[in-house]
Amino acid sequence: METLRGPTGQTSPSVPSSLSSAECRQVVVAGLATFALHVESRIAALIGEGFYTIGPCGEELTAVFGSLLKQTDAIALHYRHVSALISRQLSAGRPLAEIIRDRARGYVCSVNDPVTGGRHCAIGSRDNPNDFYVTSTLASQAPIAVGRALSVSLSAKANAEAKMQGQLPFSKRLGFGFDHWGGEGAKNPISFVSVGDGSVNNGMFLSAVNMADYARHRKIKCPVLFAVTNNEICISLRGHRWLHSFLDRHQRLTPVFEADGRDLFSVWEQTEKALEETRTSRRPVFLHLHSVPRRFGHAATDRQAAYLSAEEIADAEASDVLFGTIKEAVDAGLVNAQDIRNEWQIIRTLVRSAFEETAEEPKISTREELVASNSPPLFVPSAIKKGGGGKEKRSGKGRKDVMRKHMGSLMREAMRADSRVMYLGEDVRHGGYYAVTEGLSAEPDGKGGWSHRVVDFPPDESSLVGAGVGFAHAGLVPIVEIPYAKYLDCGADVFFEGALLHWCTNGREKIGMVVRLQGFDRGVFGGNFHTHNALHMPPGVDVVCYSNGRDWVRGMRYCLLQAAEAGRLSMVVDSTELLAKRHLFPEKGKDGLWLREYPEVESDTEKGGEGKNEGGLVGLYKDSPEGLLDFDTLMVYPPREGVEGVELEVIEMDGKEESESPTAVPGGPLLVVTYGNGVGTSLRARETLEPSLRASTFIVDCPYVSPGLLPSGLQKLFPPQTAASDGQDSRVVTSVPRGVVFADVCKEGQSPLMARVSQLQQAGRLPSAWTCKAACGSYNPLGRVVTFLSDADVIEGVGEVTKGQ
Ligand SMILES: Cc1ncc(C[n+]2csc(CCOP(=O)(O)OP(=O)(O)O)c2C)c(N)n1
Structure with a gap:
């Protein structure tokens, strides 16, 4: 078996041949900038202007990652690996002053922070779509990084097929400015992900490593490099050399490259080898930087003295990776000491003025802008934009x-x-x-x-x-x-x-x-x-x-x-x-009421166009309003004299069907709002209601259940109470509902329809007689449906809202 790791603590005896003076200088500059930013972040926190102080102090040599990775490689970095990103951005040609200013924006939570717009302080970037965002939830970046590694060859293949069909390349579709991850222009890209030694214990990391090993075992390409910086501490929990033991066992499956995290030459050499191995083998690889000191505690709020001795704290403080690196580089003739001194003065000034300037920038101040950024704006297919109808309709009824x-x-x-x-x-x-x-x-x-x-x-x-x-x-x-x-x-x-x-x-x-x-x-x-x-x-x-x-x-x-x-x-x-x-009332026979026709759509080529599919899904669906069901539309099942053996008529409540004559119901309609298989349950329940109630009960299927958006169909169904009495904005239902049953198939306490109740109530749209019937607030026993929403629950709900009317 191949043994790729050297003895722990071994450092490279000499300058790696590929490390030039310029590259060495870049690593030092990125390290100095990281250190200065860290110090200033603590000052900003002390004076109430900064909100994040977790210290990348000891990890300065991760700058080497940023220097050696290609811009077309995907990266997802541990929160302490700030210098990796600074170095990567320097490699991309960004001016240092800009890089520093942007990072300062993260610490002070300015809306101009290019990574999060003031939401958090995190590593990432605006310029390179291959710099992926990492949250503070340890190791959660790892399974996604493996996913990216697995996607490379598939995406290249799919992109080639798309091109053959005359479709746009992926990157242009979603509006990315650069060649997207794994897209055109990337030669043998790899997925790089880094964590701390404590994070290795997290299930997300273990899951990611297992998946990568599984891919290796199955000979599936998975070019992912897991880089771990080991400071032998996880906030206050000591490492106990667990990572060494973990990697020892792992080495049987995955090559492990090791370097002394305090030694530039060792880190450079081993990172280079690890990258090369990942790039050429297209298989997972580990890179372990051991002996990384953690200087100045986990964060400014960390009470180190509560769990470390005074001697340990002093040792860590004295273990200055930057000082050692500069000395090593000067001794090797790679940089000039005076030059670096001058550089440090410039960096300190840049960092101070960056904090002063950015602390004055606006912060997030309204809830609306946060909510608006939950998800990208909806894509509105052209036929829906036009309101549907007319010659765009190309859907038909299938089997x-x-x-x-x-x-x-x-x-x-x-x-x-x-x-x-x-x-x-x-x-x-x-x-x-x-x-x-x-x-x-x-x-x-x-x-x-x-x-x-x-x-x-x-x-x-x-x-x-x-x-x-x-x-x-x-x-x-x-x-x-x-x-x-x-x-x-x-x-x-x-x-x-x-x-x-x-x-x-x-x-x-x-x-x-x-x-x-x-x-x-x-x-x-x-x-x-x-x-x-x-x-x-x-x-x-x-x-x-x-x-x-x-x-x-x-x-x-x-x-x-x-x-x-x-x-x-x-x-x-x-x-x-x-x-x-198949059947809604199987106890009465085979009614076939739940069989539905397939809503066919006609593709561009079948339509007899120019034979060129203008763009996959969008080419097929965009002009087919009847073939699509958007998030706003409700399906209403109006009252009928018995549904047995009759296909249920469905009326769309999305405003397209305004020509439908309104259904007048004496005394006002009764609504049962539901979704999923609550619809069948409610239709069955309606059949057992007494005739006058049955004749006035509308079953409303509202498939969009997320709380964020109140479907416009519901807004139409529940006009503001005052407007409705003026006869405004009504569609199918001409008067204010006399009562509403929200019939929820989720369990009590977690029922999405309760969120609708509150939204409608706050908007002044909810009538006074309403109830919510949900599945039982317990767990489901095997082979029994006793805990699910039942016909009887809906009937009981109708009884509650009509009581005394
Ligand atoms: C899933 C999860 N659990 C716990 C934490 C709390 N936490 C924040 S940082 C940290 C230490 C992680 O140690 P390590 O991975 O070694 O990183 P480093 O020492 O470089 O900070 C912990 C436990 C978290 N952020 N996420």
Whole structure:
């Protein structure tokens, strides 16, 4: 077996041949700037002008990473590795004064901070799309970095296919200014990610390393370099040389390069070798900088004296990496001592004036600007912009079938239209859970042509979701299937990281991806540990839950367009019960009421145009208003005299159907607002109501469940109470509802419809008679539906709101 590591503590005996004077000087300058910024950040905090003091003091030689990485490599840096970024920016030709000013903006939380716009102090940049943002949640950058590494060859292939189809390259689609990660111009790019030694214990890191090792084992290309700086301390917890033991065991699988983190020549030489190994082998590699001192504690607020002896503190303080580096460089004749002294004076002045200047800059002051940056603006397809109708309509009615068959057909349709669309999951190649993806990997010719686009991952949701985010960074449009809702809990951290990236980066990073969360509600199989009647709905994610196959197809098209054209992240939640549902009242016979026609759309080529698909998904869907279901639209099921054996008529409440004659209901209508399989439950409940109630009950399907946006359909349905009494702005319902039942399939206390209640109430739109019936606030026993929202719950809700009327 190959042994790539030298004995611990070994330093390079001589100057590495590739280290020039200019390069040495750049490392020293980046280190000095890092040190000066750190000192000034503490002064700023003391006088109340700075808000972040975590010290990159001891890690100055990570500047070498920035010097040796290519600009086309992707980086995601540990919070202490500031000098790596400074050096990288110097390599890109940015003036030092600008770099310093921008970093000072981070410390003082100025709105002009190019990384976060004043949201946090973090490493990243505005100029290079390959500098990825890293949050303060330890190691959460690691699974995403592995995802980026896995995406390189796929993205190159998909880009080539897109080009052959005459589509724009990915980078231009989402408006990135540079060649995007893994895109054209990048020769053998690698994904670089760095952490501290304590972070190695975090599940996110272990998950990332496992995925990278797994790829190596399967001979799948995964050019990721994990760099770890080891200061043998994790805030106050000592390292106990655990990292050495971890890497010793790891070396069997992955090459480990080691350098003394205080020694420039050693760090330069080993970093160069580690990069070369990653670039040429296209496999994961470790780089370990040991013996890094941690000077001046973890942060300004750290009480070092509570856990370190006075001697240890003094030792760390005396262990000045910069001083040693400069001495080594001067002795080797690489830099001139006086030059460096002068440089230090300049840097100190630049840093001081940068803080003085930027502390005066405005800070974030309104909630609105923060909320507005949760996710990129919606992409509005041209037909929806025009209000639909007219000759743009190109959708037709296809075969009637169950939801799961339509889902599979939609996947085929989208993947055929756009080479960027990838389907990632667990067990998805053979057909997946409930056979939704059956036959997909064998497409387009039945011979396995899409086996690289329908990808199975091991059952680790952190690396699966991380891969999705990494693929999205490469310009691909991943659909990430989570087999059962409960499993998203295991990948939740990466999911939340993805959700906040647009916000954190002030709109710079976009995650165009769709999570397909399988198994929500009434999945009797597996009890609570598969289906747990709760949803993660962080700001920045559009969560939708459709009630039938036709709506699912139209809604999923819309979500895919949002991912591909706007870079928005959405989550489409399926109800297991609905996947194969055919009948609404099976106890009465085979009514076929839940079979729906496939909403066909006509592609540009089929339309007989010039044979050139103008742009994948957008070319196929943009002019098909009837083929899409946007986030504002509600589906209303008006009262009928019995639904048995009759296809339910659906009225869209999105304003397009204004010509529909309003349905007058004496005494005012009763609304049941619901989503997902709550729609079928509510329709069943309505059938058992007494005739007068039945005749006035509208079932309202509101598939968009995230709290952020109040769908305009709901606003129309619930006009402001005063306006409604003037007869304003009503559509289907002509008078104020006499009562509303919110029938929620999520569990009590976590029900998204309660957020709607509060939004409507605050806007003065909620009538006084309302109730919310949710799934039971407990856990689901195996094989029983007793905890789910039931017909009886809805009936009880109707009784509550009509009592005494
Ligand atoms: C997931 C998570 N757990 C805990 C923390 C709190 N925390 C912040 S910094 C830090 C120390 C991390 O140690 P290490 O990775 O060695 O970094 P360094 O010593 O370079 O600061 C900890 C535990 C966190 N930010 N994220």
